[in-house]
Amino acid sequence: MKRIILTALMLAPVVAYAQDAVPDIVKRFSEQQNITHLKAVDAPGGLKSWVGQYQDIGVNLFLTPDGQHVISGYLYDAPGKNLSEGYFKEQIYIPLGREMWKTLNEAKALKEGPDTAQRKVFVFADPFCPYCKAFWSAAQPWVAAGKVQLNTLMVAFLNPQSGRYATAILNAPDPVAAWRDYELSGGKKLPRFDGVTPKATFNLLQHHQKLMDDLGANATPAIYYMNANNELSQVLGMPDEKQLVEMFGPRP
Structure with missing residues (x-):
C-alpha cells in the first residue's frame, strides 16, 4: 500500500x-x-x-x-x-484503509488502556527497536489518563534475537505486563523462556509481519490511527510533538 x-x-x-x-x-x-x-x-x-x-x-x-x-x-x-x-x-x-483498520482491530495485540478510550492507536514494534521504546514511553501519559488505548503488535526482524525476545514476552503469564516491564527496564527485564518458539507464536509473528507488509511499512515503529476524517493514517518512526497530539489528542 x-x-x-x-x-x-x-x-x-x-x-x-x-x-x-x-x-x-x-x-x-x-x-x-x-x-x-x-x-x-x-x-x-x-x-x-x-x-x-x-x-x-x-x-x-x-x-x-x-x-x-x-x-x-x-x-x-x-x-x-x-x-x-x-x-x-x-x-x-x-x-481500503477502513478495511485495514477493521483487520487491525481483529489482531491479537498487547492492549494497554481501556476499551472505552476515545482513541485507539496500533503500533508494530520490534523488541530491539529503540524508537519503539521512545514511542511507548511518550504514549504513557495518554494511556494512564484513559484517553488512548495503545495496541502493540509484536514483530521480529531487526535483530537475530528479536524472535526469541518477542516469544518470551508473548508467552509470559501476562504478556502486557511483560512488555511494560521490558520497556521500563530499557530492554533488560525479559521473561525467562526455554525451548523453541511455539507454532502459535511463530504464526502470530508471521501474521503481524504480513499485516505490516500489507500496510506498506518497512520500519518500526509503524503507527496507525484513524484521523479526524475517519481515514487511516500512518506514521513511520518516532513521531514529533505535533504528530503525537494529532494521533492522541491534547496532552492530559
Missing part, C-alpha cells in the same frame, strides 16, 4: 456507478491486466472513466467516444492538478 493511501488530499467529488454499467471492452481489459475493484467516476468533459486497483496502486481507465478503445493513464485539469489521484483516494485508498 503506497503512502498516498494514508495521506489526506482535497478531492473533487467522485460518483460510483453499478458494476453492471461497465462496458465489455473495459471489463475485458481489466481482467487481462489483473485490475480489480473497478468503479465508474464522474470525470469532467463528458469522459467515460473508471478507476480500479492493480496490486496496491490505483489505475484510471478511459473509454474513447467510439466505445472501441480503452486508454490507461492520469487525468489532469487546466492548472495541472492530477484528478486521478483524487479518484484513487476516494474510491480505493480510503475504503
Whole structure:
C-alpha cells in the first residue's frame, strides 16, 4: 500500500456507478491486466472513466467516444492538478484503509488502556527497536489518563534475537505486563523462556509481519490511527510533538 493511501488530499467529488454499467471492452481489459475493484467516476468533459486497483496502486481507465478503445493513464485539469489521484483516494485508498483498520482491530495485540478510550492507536514494534521504546514511553501519559488505548503488535526482524525476545514476552503469564516491564527496564527485564518458539507464536509473528507488509511499512515503529476524517493514517518512526497530539489528542 503506497503512502498516498494514508495521506489526506482535497478531492473533487467522485460518483460510483453499478458494476453492471461497465462496458465489455473495459471489463475485458481489466481482467487481462489483473485490475480489480473497478468503479465508474464522474470525470469532467463528458469522459467515460473508471478507476480500479492493480496490486496496491490505483489505475484510471478511459473509454474513447467510439466505445472501441480503452486508454490507461492520469487525468489532469487546466492548472495541472492530477484528478486521478483524487479518484484513487476516494474510491480505493480510503475504503481500503477502513478495511485495514477493521483487520487491525481483529489482531491479537498487547492492549494497554481501556476499551472505552476515545482513541485507539496500533503500533508494530520490534523488541530491539529503540524508537519503539521512545514511542511507548511518550504514549504513557495518554494511556494512564484513559484517553488512548495503545495496541502493540509484536514483530521480529531487526535483530537475530528479536524472535526469541518477542516469544518470551508473548508467552509470559501476562504478556502486557511483560512488555511494560521490558520497556521500563530499557530492554533488560525479559521473561525467562526455554525451548523453541511455539507454532502459535511463530504464526502470530508471521501474521503481524504480513499485516505490516500489507500496510506498506518497512520500519518500526509503524503507527496507525484513524484521523479526524475517519481515514487511516500512518506514521513511520518516532513521531514529533505535533504528530503525537494529532494521533492522541491534547496532552492530559
